[in-house]
Amino acid sequence: MKAVxxxxxxxxxxxxxxxxxxxxxxxxxxxxxxxxxxxxxxHHAAITNIDTSKAEAMPGVKAVITSKDVxxxxxxxxxxxxxxxxEPLLAKDDVRYLGQPIALVxxxxxxxxxxxxxxxxxxxxxxxxxxxxxxxxDADAPRSHHWGNWYTHFEDxxxxxxxxxxxIEQAFEDADRLVSGVYRTSAIEHVPLEPQVSLVTxxxxxxxxxxxxxxxxxxSLAVVAAHLEIPMNRIKIVGxxxxxxxxxxxxxxxxxxxxxxxxxxxxxVKWRWTREEEFLVSSTRAPWHMEIIDAVTNDxxxxxxxxxxxxxxxxxxxxxxxxxxxxxxHHTGAYTIPNLHFDGYVVFTNRTPSTAMRGFGxxxxxxxxxxxxxxxxxxxxxxxxxxxxxxxxRINDTSPNRIRYTxxxxxxxxxxxxxxxxxxxxxxxxxxxxxxxxxxxxxDHLVSQLKTEGx
Amino acid sequence: xxxxxxxxxxxxxxxETYGDGADITVIAGGTIVMQLLNYxxxxxxxxxxxxxxxMSYVNREGPTYTIGAxxxxxxxxxxxxxxxxxxxxxxxxxxxxxxxIGGNLCAPTPPEHPSGDLxxxxxxxxxxxxxxxxxxIRRDGVEDFLANKAGRLVLDISFDAPQAGAFRALxxxxxxxxxxxxxxxxxxGDKISLAATGAGPTGIRLASAEALAADPAAAAExxxxxxxxxxxxxxxxxxxxxxxxTLVSAVLIEIQEGS
Amino acid sequence: xxxxxxxGTVDIKSPPLTSLLTVLREELNVTSPKRxxxxxxxxxxxxxxxxTPQRTxxxxxxxxxxxxxxxxxxxGDSENLTAVQQSFLHHGAAQCGFCTPSMIIAAxxxxxxxxxxxxxxxxxxxxxxxxxxxxxxxxxxxxSAAATKSEFDLTSMTxxxxxxxxxxxxx
Numbered sequence: 106m107k108a109v110x111x112x113x114x115x116x117x118x119x120x121x122x123x124x125x126x127x128x129x130x131x132x133x134x135x136x137x138x139x140x141x142x143x144x145x146x147x148h149h150a151a152i153t154n155i156d157t158s159k160a161e162a163m164p165g166v167k168a169v170i171t172s173k174d175v176x177x178x179x180x181x182x183x184x185x186x187x188x189x190x191x192e193p194l195l196a197k198d199d200v201r202y203l204g205q206p207i208a209l210v211x212x213x214x215x216x217x218x219x220x221x222x223x224x225x226x227x228x229x230x231x232x233x234x235x236x237x238x239x240x241x242x243d244a245d246a247p248r249s250h251h252w253g254n255w256y257t258h259f260e261d262x263x264x265x266x267x268x269x270x271x272x273i274e275q276a277f278e279d280a281d282r283l284v285s286g287v288y289r290t291s292a293i294e295h296v297p298l299e300p301q302v303s304l305v306t307x308x309x310x311x312x313x314x315x316x317x318x319x320x321x322x323x324x325s326l327a328v329v330a331a332h333l334e335i336p337m338n339r340i341k342i343v344g345x346x347x348x349x350x351x352x353x354x355x356x357x358x359x360x361x362x363x364x365x366x367x368x369x370x371x372x373x374v375k376w377r378w379t380r381e382e383e384f385l386v387s388s389t390r391a392p393w394h395m396e397i398i399d400a401v402t403n404d405x406x407x408x409x410x411x412x413x414x415x416x417x418x419x420x421x422x423x424x425x426x427x428x429x430x431x432x433x434x435h436h437t438g439a440y441t442i443p444n445l446h447f448d449g450y451v452v453f454t455n456r457t458p459s460t461a462m463r464g465f466g467x468x469x470x471x472x473x474x475x476x477x478x479x480x481x482x483x484x485x486x487x488x489x490x491x492x493x494x495x496x497x498x499r500i501n502d503t504s505p506n507r508i509r510y511t512x513x514x515x516x517x518x519x520x521x522x523x524x525x526x527x528x529x530x531x532x533x534x535x536x537x538x539x540x541x542x543x544x545x546x547x548x549d550h551l552v553s554q555l556k557t558e559g560x
Numbered sequence: 561x562x563x564x565x566x567x568x569x570x571x572x573x574x575x576e577t578y579g580d581g582a583d584i585t586v587i588a589g590g591t592i593v594m595q596l597l598n599y600x601x602x603x604x605x606x607x608x609x610x611x612x613x614x615m616s617y618v619n620r621e622g623p624t625y626t627i628g629a630x631x632x633x634x635x636x637x638x639x640x641x642x643x644x645x646x647x648x649x650x651x652x653x654x655x656x657x658x659x660x661i662g663g664n665l666c667a668p669t670p671p672e673h674p675s676g677d678l679x680x681x682x683x684x685x686x687x688x689x690x691x692x693x694x695x696x697i698r699r700d701g702v703e704d705f706l707a708n709k710a711g712r713l714v715l716d717i718s719f720d721a722p723q724a725g726a727f728r729a730l731x732x733x734x735x736x737x738x739x740x741x742x743x744x745x746x747x748x749g750d751k752i753s754l755a756a757t758g759a760g761p762t763g764i765r766l767a768s769a770e771a772l773a774a775d776p777a778a779a780a781e782x783x784x785x786x787x788x789x790x791x792x793x794x795x796x797x798x799x800x801x802x803x804x805x806t807l808v809s810a811v812l813i814e815i816q817e818g819s
Numbered sequence: 820x821x822x823x824x825x826x827g828t829v830d831i832k833s834p835p836l837t838s839l840l841t842v843l844r845e846e847l848n849v850t851s852p853k854r855x856x857x858x859x860x861x862x863x864x865x866x867x868x869x870x871t872p873q874r875t876x877x878x879x880x881x882x883x884x885x886x887x888x889x890x891x892x893x894x895g896d897s898e899n900l901t902a903v904q905q906s907f908l909h910h911g912a913a914q915c916g917f918c919t920p921s922m923i924i925a926a927x928x929x930x931x932x933x934x935x936x937x938x939x940x941x942x943x944x945x946x947x948x949x950x951x952x953x954x955x956x957x958x959x960x961x962x963s964a965a966a967t968k969s970e971f972d973l974t975s976m977t978x979x980x981x982x983x984x985x986x987x988x989x990x
Contacts, residue, residue: 114908114973121916122904122923124851124891131850219600298855298863298917298951348853348917349951380856381599565835565881587836587879591859594838594877598857607836611882652947654865654872654925736946737860 117346128348129302129316130377137304138167140366140376141218143208143225144386145200149249149455150229152199157208160221165213168370169221170362172197172207176334182324182357183424189258191250192421192458194332194361200229201249201420202457204386211366211374234455238394238415241452249420249453256418256426256451264450266426266433268505271444271554273400276409279550280400284481287396288473292389292417295462299348301387302377303359305367308341313367315342317360320350328357329364352461356388356423391425391459392417393432393469397477400444405485405492408550409444412436418451419458424465425451431466434506438474439515440496443554445505490523494534501541501555509556513539567609571715574613580694581711584608588630588663591655592675615662615715623721629662629714633678636661642681642727642744646757649729650677651737662714665689665702669761672793677739679706679763681727683755684744685719706762722746726814728807730758732795740794741804743783745811754779754811758794759787759804769808776812780805820884824849825893835881840864842880843890851891851920855949862948865921866890872928874947891920894927902969903927903962909971910961914952922948926962936966 120126157169172178172195181190196207208225212218233247240246241254248254257264277283304316319325322344330337347354359376367374378387394415400408414432418425429449436447464471482489498513516539523530533545542551563585568574578584585604587593588611596602615630618639627636633656636647650656650664665682667675682702689705690697691712705712729742741758743766752773754766769783783804789797820831824847833842840857843849843866852875855863859877866875867889895901900908903926913919922945929944941962942955950958964971 115911115913117916118908118911118913119897119900121913121919122891122900122907123895123897124920125897126916126919127850128853128917130854131844133848216600296951298853298861298915298949300855347915349915351951377854379599380858380860562834563836565879567881587882590877590879590882591874594879595858597836598838598876604836609835609879609881651859652862653944654862654874654947655859655877657871658873658877 120346126346128299128346129304129318130299130375132304132316134304134306134373137373137375138211138213138366138370139215139218140209140211140363140374141215141222142206142362142376143210143222143227145196145203145205145207145229147200147229147231148203149234149247150200150231152196152207152227153230154226154228155207156226159224159226160208160210163212163217163221163224165217166210166221167213167372168211168366168374169225170209170211170365170369171195174365174369175332175361177332180328180331181422182328183427186427187258187260188422188424188426191252192423199232202455204382204457205420206362209362209366209376211370211372236454236456238392238417238452238454241415241454247455249455252453254453256422256453259426266429266447266449268433268436268445268447270505270507271409273409273411273444273446276400276444276550277411279402280408281403282401282484283398284401284477284484285396285398286473286477286480287394288476289395290393290469290472292392292456292459293462294384294387294389295349295351295353296383297347297349297351297353300378300380300383301354301359302375303363304373304375305360305364306373307367307371312339312341313364315340315360315364317342317344318347318350318354319344319357319360320347320352320354324355325357325360329361332361333364351463352390352465353387356460358387386457388419388423388458388460390462390468391419391428392456395469395473397473399442399477399481401481401485403485405481405487405495406548406550407440407442407481407496409446410437410442411446412448414447414449415452416449417454417456417459419454419456421453421458422451423458423460425459428459428461428466432470434504434508435467435470436474437505438471438478439498439513439518440474440478440493441498441502441551441554442496442505443551447505490519490528490530491534493519494530494537495546497537499539499542499546501557502551503554503556507556509558509560515539563604563607565607565609567611568613571613571615574608574610574615574713575692575697575715577608578692578713581713586610586713588660589632589658591659592663592667616660620721624718625721626716626718627661628716630660631662632657633659633661633664640721641725642684642746643678643725645727646677646681646729646739646742646744649727649739649742655737661717665706665714665717666709673738674740674758674792674794675738676763677742677757680739680742680755680757681744682717682719683763683765684725684746684753685722686746686753687717687719689717690715703765720748722748724815726811728810728814730795730803730807735794738794741800741807743804743807743811745815747815752812752815754783754808756783756787756804759789759800766808769812773812773816776809776816779812780809783808820881822880822883822885823887825889831880831884833880836879838876839866839878839880839883839888840875843875843888849890849892853917853920855917860949861918862925863918863921865924865948867924867928870928870931872925889924891923894923901927902971903930903965905971905973906961906965906968907958908973910957910964912953912957912961918948918950918952922950922958926958926965929962930966934962934966936963938963
């Protein structure tokens with residue numbers, strides 16, 4: 106650890122600046138086929154008929170893969186975290202988002218593969234689509250998912266992520282004011298410069314070599330093995346330089362399907378997405394809908410927070426229950442609020458499925474919390490720095506899920522901001538530290554949430 | 561992509577190859593057509609590459625400019641407003657070196673975004689377009705040309721240098737490749753000419769605004785009657801309607817102040 | 820058709836409307852220009868055509884018959900890095916590296932055209948090149964430095980003012 110803070114050249118820097126760094130699409134293998142996907146052209150529909158015979162008969166086409174070819178069609182990528190499987194690798198009975206993959210064609214070149222895709226006959230019976238997370242709970246809402254319109258498999262089969270701390274009713278009674286706000290964030294595309302791509306070679310010894318742009322090599326290895334129902338030692342996954350991921354290359358979106366095509370054709374297959382597919386089909390950061398009501402005192406203490414979050418998971422669960430859980434642990438932001446009533450729902454809509462993106466689950470809450478703090482400061486006529494310093498996490502304060510803060514940096518960060526912006530703080534606030542609360546900084550209502558030892 | 565590709569080395573050869581324009585895809589700079597080819601939106605059987613036909617020039621005779629259809633946008637940047645700043649506002653330097661005035665004028669209009677950035681300035685300049693196709697070579701006003709451009713190959717574009725010109729575009733970083741909304745204005749003598757890009761499928765003259773040009777604020781409001789804003793991937797109709805009057809009045813004020 | 824590629828002449832077999840990007844990557848196995856969008860929107864495919872940076876995804880190969888094509892492989896290699904390449908390394912101007920070859924091509928052309936060290940001018944010149952990793956600051960610093968310097972220290976593991984030397988670690 107002698108290099109902390111030292112300046113070091115990147116080990117892959119020379120490769121980058123000379124153009125030698127290898128990305129998956131730069132890899133060429135003898136006999137390689139090109140793949141194109143048949144994707145849903147509607148948002149929500151039953152698949153009433155699919156006929157791949159014309160595609161299969163086309164000269165130059167070496168394999169057509171549909172749901173029938175997948176040994177384990179549905180595998181929960183986070184089943185290790187208790188999230189059950191809900192998403193077919195390739196659509197079987199229905200499609201639930203525009204662009205959902207239904208079939209993959211591997212052919213001698215991309216033009217042939219695309220022509221074969223165009224020759225697949227498919228019929229849809231459209232169903233109403235659900236777009237608005239707020240409407241998901243209406244009795245007459247369209248049904249977006251076979252589990253219902255929201256995830257129901259949290260622990261003890263709860264249908265929400267719930268946090269209860271202290272006594273929210275008392276906090277609301279004791280408050281001088283209630284401050285409410287609704288905050289909504291949009292979906293965001295990752296837009297890595299390198300579009301999604303994988304190349305799979307069936308080896309003579311029966312193993313598969315997978316060139317993958319995944320951010321999570323061993324994770325994707327396990328996912329592929331699970332869908333294919335083969336032991337992990339039959340797969341050699343070659344990762345390396347990812348041309349930008351930012352959380353968008355953890356879905357193992359191409360590897361398994363490409364592997365099936367390679368196995369069926371008994372030839373290497375490369376499947377690379379166009380930029381159009383990246384924008385229209387690849388998973389995004391989720392949109393969030395957050396409603397906050399804070400019980401506050403006139404002198405700027407936040408006694409309690411009641412919050413409802415609707416997380417738009419899109420058509421399938423993927424990592425959303427995990428993201429919502431992280432979100433719930435952070436729903437007080439960098440501040441200590443002793444009485445909490447949080448409910449969060451993972452809502453299924455007919456949008457592109459959501460996935461991780463930098464700060465998964467937490468960027469949404471940061472936006473909502475900080476904007477709400479400014480709102481409270483504005484309504485109470487209190488300086489926005491001071492209200493933050495007052496409520497800032499300190500040593501021995503606890504998080505929403507009762508984790509003891511042993512060394513929170515909130516106070517120092519706010520001081521750094523006030524210094525950088527030239528804002529002068531009143532002495533009590535300029536002198537604030539992260540040390541355990543005492544005196545004026547320890548009103549009665551914050552005593553019970555303290556934790557002086559352990560985690 | 562096994563097209564027959566013809567590469568004429570003179571303008572005359574290009575005219576002859578084009579003929580009446582049936583079943584031939586013209587590739588000028590390539591910045592539009594190559595996208596369509598890359599995404600398999602078109603598969604031409606016959607194509608004509610114009611890069612060697614000697615159609616890139618900026619000539620001036622007295623007040624009249626004549627610009628060859630293959631002139632890249634980068635050669636137009638030094639020209640006065642509205643054409644110069646409009647060309648400079650397109651995408652980035654590499655695209656400007658490749659995209660041509662002829663290709664830009666004839667850009668097809670997909671629903672996702674406006675196209676034909678230079679149409680607005682050329683309408684404001686009351687430019688004329690010399691083209692070939694069925695019936696041979698003819699010259700049209702640019703608005704007539706735009707209404708009837710199928711089967712025509714642009715040879716050159718002419719306009720008289722204005723006494724005053726202005727160009728104002730929405731400045732939105734995320735749309736930098738495209739002109740999401742812009743207004744061009746030209747004054748010649750006391751005659752005012754105004755046109756917009758991004759306010760409809762093609763560039764459009766703002767006739768109602770021209771009629772009230774002496775009162776920029778009134779003209780700006782009247783201009784909304786000349787356009788049919790639409791939602792697309794760059795901006796909503798709502799946003800365009802609210803920002804458009806500002807662009808119109810700014811252009812009018814500038815060309816009336818200029819000498 | 821043929822092109823002069825990094826100093827050598829190469830015959831082209833691909834059909835004339837094949838993009839130069841596809842010719843370079845798929846026919847000639849020159850993979851430094853990247854296929855980021857196939858629409859000319861990202862800049863990752865740019866190479867020098869007769870000294871001018873140009874989008875290869877938008878260039879039919881027939882249009883560059885006989886032209887001088889320079890890719891980053893023709894600028895410098897690991898034994899002989901150009902000033903721009905050294906500056907990128909020194910400033911940490913590449914993270915995933917996908918935009919880097921084309922960014923260096925564009926920066927090289929800019930500086931060869933007497934581009935100034937002014938950040939605004941560099942930003943304007945390179946505005947067709949997207950980077951999703953670095954936030955652009957270090958790229959601009961690297962180009963700015965290369966406008967006035969031709970050699971950069973690449974070997975040192977020198978302590979910065981913020982270095983924390985942990986116990987037992989300063990051998």
